[in-house]
Every structure is written in C-alpha cells, then in structure tokens.
Amino acid sequence: MKVRAIIQARMLSSRLRGKSLMSVSEKPLLYRVVENVKKLKFVDEIFIATSTLEADEPIVSAAHSLNVQVCQGSSLNVLNRFIKASEGLNDEDIIVRLTADNPIMISSIAEAVFEKSIHKDYTAIDGLSHIVPEFVKVGALKKVYEISRNPVDIEHVTPFFRRKEGSEIFDVELLSGEFMGLRPDLDKFLTIDTKKDLVRLEKILGESSIDSLENLYCFLDENIKKGLDSEIPVANLNGTLVGENFPTFVIAEIGQNHNGSIDLAKKLIDMSQRCGASAVKFQKRDIPSELTKAAFDRIYDNPNSFGRTYGEHRMFLELSEEEHKELKEYCDLIGMTYFCTPCDVLSVELLERIGCPFYKVASRDLTNIPLLEKLGAIEKPVIISTGMASLDDIDQALEALNLPKDKVLITQCTSQYPCDVRNVNLRVMDTLRSKYKVNIGLSDHTSGVIISAAASCMGATLIEKHVTLDRTMKGTDQPGSLEESGLSKLIDYIRGIELAKGSGIKKVNPATQQAKEKLARSLTSRVDIKKGEIVSEDKLCLKSPGTGMKWVERDKILNKKAVKDIPADVTLELSDFE
Template sequence: MPHTPIKIFGKTIGEGYPTFFIAEIGLNHNGSMDIAKQLIDVAVNAGCDAVKFQKRDIESLSVRSFLDAPDTRFPEFGSTYREVREFVEFSEEEFTELKRYAQEKEIPFFVTPFDIPSAQMLARIGVDAYKSASHNLTHIPLLKHLIAQQKPMIVSTGMAMLEELDLAVNLLKESNIPFVLLHCVSSYPTAPELINLKTIDFLRERYQVPVGYSGHEMLETESLPTLSAVARGACVVERHITLDHHMVGFDHKISLTPNELQKLMGQIRSIDKMMGTGLKTLLPEERIKRDQQRVSLVSSRKISAGEIIQPDMVCFKGPGTGFACYDLDQIVGKSAITDIDEDTLFQAEMFN
C-alpha cells in the first residue's frame, strides 16, 4: 500500500514528487558565521530544498569527565572534547541571524537539536520542522519534546534495532504529525557493502510512511549510493556539504564540495524526470516508431473478390498501420469484397 505524501516547508514529499534535498551544513561551518553563510549560498546556487545545521548544549551532551578528556583530533579547535565542541557551536543570536539570512536567500532553514535545551532554543527562534538524529532515536524524552512542538519531523534511523525503531515510529504515529524516516548507516564514511539500500523498501513497507536516505558514503563512490537511493524511491535525500574536503573539522571528508553538489543535484533532478508516472501508456513520441516498426497482416498472394480468406493467404510484414497480428482470427474466414493485390496491407474496407 503506498504511503500518504506529507508537506514540509510548503513542499509535498512522497512517491511521485520531486526528491526533497537537504543540504546538511551541520558543523562544517567550523564555528564561523562567514563560512556558514557561504554554505547557505552554495545550497541555494545548487537548487537544494533546505539547509540544516546542528545544535548541542555542551553541558547536556556528555558527563563532565568525558567533556574534559583530552581530544587531539583538531588542535585548532581545542585540546579537550569540551573545547572542540564549544568551538563549533553557535549561540541563539547567531542561529537567529542564520535563519534570517536563509530567509533572505529564500531557502528553508532548520536544525537538528541534540538535547532538550537546544530544542527549547530552536522553539524560541522559530523553526518550521525538526530533524531527529540517529543517536537520539532512543532519547524518548527528547523525541516526545519534539513531537509536542507539532511540527513536521525528519527522523534518521542509523544504529537502530528494530524494536527501538518500532517504539519511535509508534510515538510519531500516535501524535499525528507528518514525518519522514531516513535510512541511514552511522559509519563515517560508509563502505559500499554496508549501505543496504533495500532497507528503504523495508521501512516504507513496514511503516507506510515516506522514506528517504541520509548518505555518508565514501567519496570514491561518486554519490552512486545516493543516486541509487533516489532511483529506489527515496523521497528525501540528506547529504553533508563543505567548501573544501581538506578543511579541518568533523565531516568535511564525507561531504560534497560546491561542484560535487551541483553535479549531484543535476543528476537527481534528471532521475526525478525519468521516474515518470509508473503507468504504461503509448506515448505520442512512440507512435511514429510504432507505425514504422510494428508488423501488420499482409496478403501473401493476389486475392479475388468473393474469396474466403484462409491462413495461407496471410503473411506478416511492416509497417504497422494495418491489422495487428493479433487480429488474424478476425479476418480469416471472411469474404473479400474487392480484389486484393499480393503484398498489400489488409484494411477493414476489404471485407464485409
């Protein structure tokens, strides 16, 4: 049974509608408002449907011993996990400015809150939808808080066991808010053999809701998994974007550069057009070829008026503008009312 399409940001999401593409800026702004705005511009120029950021309240993120543990991944950001995370976080005022900038550029803006204080902040600045990250699928208090906002939700499903996913989906369905599930593998980057695109079909059939794809694939695959997901029916695609793969930071190496994003968007829009309606019909563009290349019923010898048509008087040749071959039984046994030359297409006016 097909799912019911939903609306997010004024656009319809579901089977038969254009793929909704989310440009995930995430933390690839590296704490810079200038870079964040440049990435919004990149998404706008590529024709993306929305931009998304991430927000974490550091004290709500982890226990203090974990926050204050050494972190040597990005010395430019800090020397502890807390310092690294604080370096890339925006304030409420900064998010308010980014929302204003996105509105100016006429692209929908939303954010993944990783904790309840962050969700409360987003409610204050006003967002039209929420994203729930994979690792918060089992954070039921946060999920219930987001559901209570009565906004559309996009929910990633990485790391989930089936019973956990059932629980989250039941909560969402009971709320009657529109939502989309994203098939996601929380491995960065995701090796091709782990992507498991058939999960898109499984989620759609099990839950009867729109299903999309959040990709973290290896750059070497050249977005083939994303394109395959769209062809398989993913109605939403989320991909990280960056200004440069070589920038210091969390997700730059699994992200799309401006040129890669432009190319992928063009390919996705082409697939959208190729998907069609799913109905098998004779297209106007096919009719000429049909007439030229199909085979008709043709006289195999001269037939005199009054003769009864026998099977051996009929052969099968082009063009396809006469009786179709499946009409053979309709003319065998009929009497010709006019002389019919050899090698002539049979026509209705030749018979009673």
C-alpha cells in the same frame, strides 16, 4: 426505440475477488450501480450480465433482490454475454453498457451523452470514463460479434468501435475527455480495482457530495496529494508537503562543515539553493551540558582538530544563538528552509526562540528520552535518524515523542563515515514504512550519489546528504560530503527518477507511435491476388509498416473475395475484400 442498461458483473475479478458485492458505506457496489441507473430517465430496462459459474450465483441472487433481470453466459466471452442480454431488442434499440466496479455516475452527463447517441452506432467518452456509461446500438454490437475474433473484443466488448476499422464500418462518436467538465486526470481515482480503491471510495462517499461533479473533483484535488490513497499521511515541512505523491525532499546537511564561520555557512546555503535542495540543516549543541569535564579536557590532537582539547574543538565549531538566528533569517530572505538538529534540551529551547520550523534527532539521541519528550511537547514535525538504532529503540523513541504520524519522519541510516555500501541496507526502508506507516527516507553517509538516487527509486520521500564547499577543507565530515557539482548531479538524478517512474499504467505511449507505425508489421499480400479470388492464409504474410491490419485480425479477410487486383508485397486493407 427501447433503451436497456446492461451491467457487467462477476465475482472472480483477478485483482479483487468478489468486488461486485463488496460494501462501501454499508451498500454493495452492484447495488449502488443499479440505484444510479434507476435514476436515468431514458433507461427502460435493467439487466445484469454475469456468468454461469457457481461463483457468480450471488450476483444472480442480488439481481433478484434488486428486482432487475439477469442474464448468464460464458465466463470466457463477455461479448457473448451482452449479445444474450440484448435478446428481444431491435437493431435500432440502444444498450447502455456499465460495469459493477464503477459506482459513481453523474446523471446529467449520462443524459447528455445519451442524446448524442440516438443517431449513432456507438457513443462514448474518448478514452472511456469510469463515471459515464457507453452507448451502443444493438445491431452494431451484433455485427462486431459476427466479424471479430479478437480476444480484446471478446473480453472488453466495445474496443472494436474505438479502433480504426470500427470507425470505418460504424457511425462512431467519441466525445472529448473533457466533455461537460470531465477530468481525465482524475478518472482513475473513480473506479474499484483494489482494496485501496475501496478505501478511497469510502472517503469520497463520506466526505463529499457526488451529486456535483465540481464538488467531487474539488474533493479529489484537495485530498489526493494529501494521502487520500495512502496509509501514510503527508507531512508538512515548513510549507512543503512530503509524501509519496510529492517530489523527494532533499536535505543539504551542512552540519558543522561551516567550520565555525557564519560566512562559510551562508556560502553553503547559497550553494545548496543553486543545486535545488529543499532545505539546509545545521546542528546545535550546548557543550557544557553535553560533555563531562573529563571528556571536555581530553586532548584532541589531530589534523581535523580546531582546539587543543575535544571541548575546545567543539566550542570552536559551535555557532551562537545570534548566528543561528542570522542564518535562519538569511534562509527566509532567499526562500530556503532552515532547520536544525538539537543535541540537548537547552538547544531545543534556543532553536524555539529563533523559530526553527521542525527538527531532526540524531541517531545517537534516539535513546535520549528527555530530549525526545521535549521535542514531542512542542508538536512540530520531527525527523528521526536510525543509524545506531534497533526497532525497539525506534519504538521507545516514538513513544517518547508521542506525535501523530503526519509529524514523524524516519530515515534509514548507518552511522559509519563513510558508509560501506554493503552496510546501507536500503530495504530497511520498506520494513520501516510497513511497520510505522510514516514517511521514510535515507540519511546517506556513503561516498558519491548512487545510493541516494537508488533510495529515491525505492520510494524514499526524503534524502539527506552532507555538503561541503571543498572536500579538502579541514574537518572530519568534509571528505565524505558532496561538493556543488555532486549535489547538483544528485538532485538532477532524483528529479529525473521522479519523472521516469511515471503513472504505472501500461499503454502505448504517443511518443512511440511513429516508431510503431514504421517498425511493426501488417498483413501483406505474399503473392498476386486476382480480383474475385478467395483469400487463404497462404497468400498472407507480415511486413512493415505497421499501419494496416494485425495478424490476429486476419479472420476479417480470410475466405473473402478480393474486390480488385492486388499485387504481391502490398499492405492489405479491409476495403480490399468483400
């Protein structure tokens, strides 16, 4: 018995052209695959199967450089290329099928699968693995080439063996996806289809030992959620990771809707926790350092005023250092994250004394350079709101903060209360994300929950929404805030959206299998077919259920004899014909 490894390679991949010869850690992918195969003791020969297109001539040159055989065939029929590359082999010889875009292999697993393949027609990991090759007998592959006209088989070579008809014709063994410790959930991170995959592989090869499956998976587990695949680093807000692979960080903005009462503030904290908020946010001002005497003494006579002058109104709403400390300790006690927006340097110093874990900068303070420099020097994460800002303002603010990207988060915002939906401009989130490469969210001042939910759909990693116990309470922000039912609904929507986003991989969902079998269509006898009668297309139709052969598989029975009498209106089976 001879074993020939055939490596499928081409330059015109639709998603990443030229990837077979792209270098990772100074070595082309194809070269890495060939090196891996040369380590397999059971492999006798190595062939590279590519096309006759001029674009694939670099593959041919690479094969010569690597001192391996090369076989060129049709660019449109990969199965035919494998048949050509298997010439000179006996039917019982084994082909090891590999592709040039899977540069990681664990030799011990490949050897174990090979041992199981010796007496089988086809052996592979169920669902396939990007780090374990497939094994197929030459005679079995020739048979598939003879009987299948399915475009999927022609392009992907081996799917026939994994379908029902394949297991009926051939001796097939599909090993568990967890065979010898394999992790199907991590397999998608170990192949090359995009530039992002190349960047990831550089990190894997540079920082982990790929000789050990355990070390490889450990590295992936630790780094995928931390942003291994992203230009945008993961932020850490008081122990909660924030990023594209994590649940949306939902901030319940209490602000000053406590109306100066610590008891109301605690009730708002309790409400936010019941709804599932990630954090509650307050505000802190040092009024004497914020207002001129004229501004302080300005008469402030309106239904939402808590004082005769604007200064008295602001002073009434301010909580003291002791009260903020009490709220922080209360949040710590019940497991809720407390943080605050400081409006001046003195307030930053006060909040530092009580242990505020991170901060937010209000839209109006994006040009308050002394405040920003003070926050940057502390080196804690800072969320900046952009409700009144231009890109130039944001640039200057980031320069003043001088923080690494994992400690800066930016929210799109429009400082209108309530905000007209036509002024929200959610697409700015994409602009900010592309320009600054940091986590982007929405500080939402619209009425209701739909805009925040939409922002979650569009990739916001944090959402901020004002909350209140009762929208009819006194206070400027109360009418536009969410009560408990609204906040609960919003968070339910966001968590549902996160589940609905899915993996992005299009495949038949197991949840649809029963419906597919019931509603899809199979080849059915249009008329009575007598034993020995030759089947022609006019004797066929399609009817439910979908448990039989598809229309594209009709060539398997056309011009063949029926082995028994088949009445009209019966789902046809391959075994009905010879």
